[in-house]
Amino acid sequence: MAELELTGAAVYVLCMALVALGLFGLALKRNLIKIIISLGIIETGINLFIIAIGYSWGGTAPIFTGMPGGVGPAAPFVDPIPQALTLTSIVIGASVTALALGIAIRLHNATHSFNADEVGDRTGVKP
Amino acid sequence: MTFFFLPTILYLFGAVTAPVAGTLGLRARSAYVSGIALFALLIAVASYPAALAGETYWVGDWIPAGSTAYGISLSIDALSWVFLLVITLIGLAVTIYSHSYPMGEADRSKYYLLLGLLLAAMTGIVLASDLFNLFVFLEIAVLSAVGLVAFRGEKAALDGAFNYLVLITVGTSFVLLAVILLYAATGTLNMAQIAAKIADAPLRDNLAVYAALGLFFVGFSLEAAFMPLHNWLPDAHSGAPSPVSALLSGVFVKIGLYALLRILFSVYGLSGASNLLVIIGIVSMVGGVLLAFIQTDFKRLLAYHTVSQLGYVVLAIGLGTPIGIAAGLFHMLNHAIFKALLFFTAGAIIRKLDTRNLNEMGGLAKKMPLTTLAFTVGALAISGVPPFNGFASKWLIYNATFASNPVITGLALLTSALTLASFFKVFHGAFLGATPKKYEGLTDVPLSMAAPMLALAALCLIIGLFPFETLNIVIYPALSAVNALGPIALFGYWDALLWSGVFAAIVAALWLAFGLRSRSRTGTAFTCGEPLETRTPVTHFYSAFHEALAPIFRALESYQTGSVNDYASYVIIFTAIVAAVLAVGSASWLI
Amino acid sequence: MTPTTTAKTPGPSLVVRETARVLFPVMLMYSLYIIANGHLTPGGGFQGGAIAGSAFILVAVAMGYGNAGRLFKLLKLSLIESASSVGYLLITIAGLLVGASLLENVGSIFPHGTVGALFSAGFMLPLNFIVGFKVAAGFFVVGLMMLGLIWGDDDG
Secondary structure (H helix, E strand, O other): OHHHHHHHHHHHHHHHHHHHHHHHHHHHOOEHHHHHHHHHHHHHHHHHHHHHHHOOOOOEOOOOOOOOOOOOOOOOEOOHHHHHHHHHHHHHHHHHHHHHHHHHHHHHHHHOOOEHHHHOOOOOOOO | OOOOOHHHHHHHHHHHHHHHHHOOOHHHHHHHHHHHHHHHHHHHHHOHHHHHHOEEEEHHHOOOEOOEOOOOEEEEOHHHHHHHHHHHHHHHHHHHHHHHOOOOOOOHHHHHHHHHHHHHHHHHHHHEOEHHHHHHHHHHHHHHHHHHHOOOOOHHHHHHHHHHHHHHHHHHHHHHHHHHHHHHHHOOOEHHHHHHHHOOOOHHHOHHHHHHHHHHHHHHHHHHOOHHHOOHHHHHHHHOOHHHHHHHHHHHHHHHHHHHHHHHHHHOOOOOOOHHHHHHHHHHHHHHHHHHHOOOEHHHHHHHHHHHHHHHHHHHHHOOOHHHHHHHHHHHHHHHHHHHHHHHHHHHHHHHHOOOEHHHOOOHHHHOHHHHHHHHHHHHHHOOOOOOHHHHHHHHHHHHHHHHOHHHHHHHHHHHHHHHHHHHHHHHHHOOOOOOHHHOOOOOOOHHHHHHHHHHHHHHHHHHHOHHHHHHHHHHHHHHHOOOOOOOOOOOOOOHHHHHHHHHHHHHHHHHHHOOOOEOOOOOOOOOOOOOOOEOHHHHHHHHHHHHOHHHHHHHHHHOOOOHHHHHHHHHHHHHHHHHHHHHOOHHHHO | OOOOOOOOOOOOOHHHHHHHHHHHHHHHHHHHHHHHOOOOOOOOHHHHHHHHHHHHHHHHHHHOHHHHHHHHHHOOHHHHHHHHHHHHHHHHHHHHHHOOOOOOOOOOOOOOOOOOOOOOOOOHHHHHHHHHHHHHHHHHHHHHHHHHHHHOOOOO
């Protein structure tokens, strides 16, 4: 049993490591596309974390297969709410990625560069 | 019949059917969306009794069985109602103002679609009483706001939108992580149920709940543009079209603050003073106004003032006393009104002059009298000059801070003085003086843009003249929602008319003393038609101040690098600081 | 907006085009199956719509941006997308109009049927289809716009 607990915690640590990886990619990478990919890595890490939260050992998929009056499911369900939350989060992540890519492509058309430094606008602070 | 949730549905409906109305013509479409916004405002006002009583509406009729909540719920209480009022009011003004505002070649139907989505999502955030619902509406609002910022497709707007999207998505990801941690710890997503479940044990015992607190704090600090993490705000709010800037600066950043308050007070049940919020408030207040002081771009200046005024709000709320929270909420309401007014005037000027640089403007007072009047009201209101609403809320803030630490009051007064100086610079540069030759044929703005401006200006005056009535009706009921009951003791004699009389007397005395010998010349022979810089005692003060603080200005400037990578590093550092504060101290250091 | 690549992009080869021609209807059928069985098995509106969207983008990449644009106009996807939004809102409000709650699965308007049958679960089936169409159209529009921004109006 101790082995199983370690595995459980390891999953959470891995997901948080993904989020940290994405954050550091966001802070260090200059290419706009790599920034968007880092954002995707953060979201993937969080989605995996959500699913891992809902899992219970030895559980089955939360689909009701038994007819009324018939045989019930063979094993306890895993929690279906985190799965619904993950679906919503994936949709949101897809929309954010699409929007960010659209803006990045337009910036590329205007400046012919994907580098955040060249694309970035630093005007306005001069007195 | 509960109907308080209708504004959300109404805005959504208006958003998707605006293109249909657009087939009947431009005026028909604008009239249609304005009618919907007006209807939403009326519903919000009519929900006041429901807000006082505190109603909950279960979507899909999934009423809780026993004590387990199965469904999504929308609920309204006095705190939500304040924000709902702000959203619908400014939403109506923005919708009417957008009618004649040029949007570039893009399709105006898409503009109304995004605007309707943004308004619907913001009302959804304030009405949500389910954590995940809050998150989803927050994301919808972010996506529509980014679309609106990038609407005209200029490069500065696109860059601002990109930074905005990336940073805000990091913030909402932290919020999602916090929601999941709370769900893992308590097994439910309903705010009231979570509050009941975590109220038993002390916070520090449950690591998931404790970590969620820190993550919520960082996530919503990013949304509400607290000072170390405010970097996206100037780029985004100045790149957007002006009605959008009014909505974002006037309402959207406050929704982030609302969500933070809701989490801290309703879910975690904390109350009392928060040192971290007070420190952040002071830093935002002073840093924002110092950065605003040196701007030459009209809209960036207004954006930095938003950061500064929000610092006032956060400072007052962080004090934790009833008068502090009332002052913070009141100032939030007033700021929404006069910031929207200022952005409207900025939009009017920029639209007519086709430039945002203050150095290129001049002499607009003669050409655009209505806009000048609106701008004057807005500038006086934001600087806290009687008899306008800014004075009323700032007076309340001075009262609140004086009770705990008079040094803070001194800083707040200094910031108000700097705000007034900064707006005097704008007024002097843009409205006084001689008009450059190329603006000879200017006329004032059309009625659809002037009417919202003048209505908001009138509202500034009315709230300023009747502050106690506004407080009693709007603000004080919200205090019970944030566990801040108790008597509110003001000191000092507070009568708006009396103080405006005193202020006018002081100004008249200064006028006579300095003689106002303004040496303004227009040298047509030497400078090819451009007027020379006018020099009054105030501009001497301004430039002396500017040179004295030059190193501070340079340090502050270098913080705003324009690169999203640096901003992400700031977020990481801030998260580390909050984590350290929570780990070493306890929740009471945070609040 | 000016495309960024000025060189003529070489078109896809014969193998790619023919494979796409075979795969496209299969992918569409699969997506319709997933959408229709959303209330019984894993899947539903978004998942099926994403698969259909990928099928459309496959057409755009394999058979040329011009052909994909013609497919878009042929299927009237912009109309379907807008109608889906309005349809979803109408179903949401339908509960309110009858006197029940918002977004409620009212048995009188949407028959509930028996558990496990295809035509059951009230408004889940129409909602899944509405969401599926909207997502498919949405992904197709996004894909077309991005390809259009990159390639211009290339008939390759």
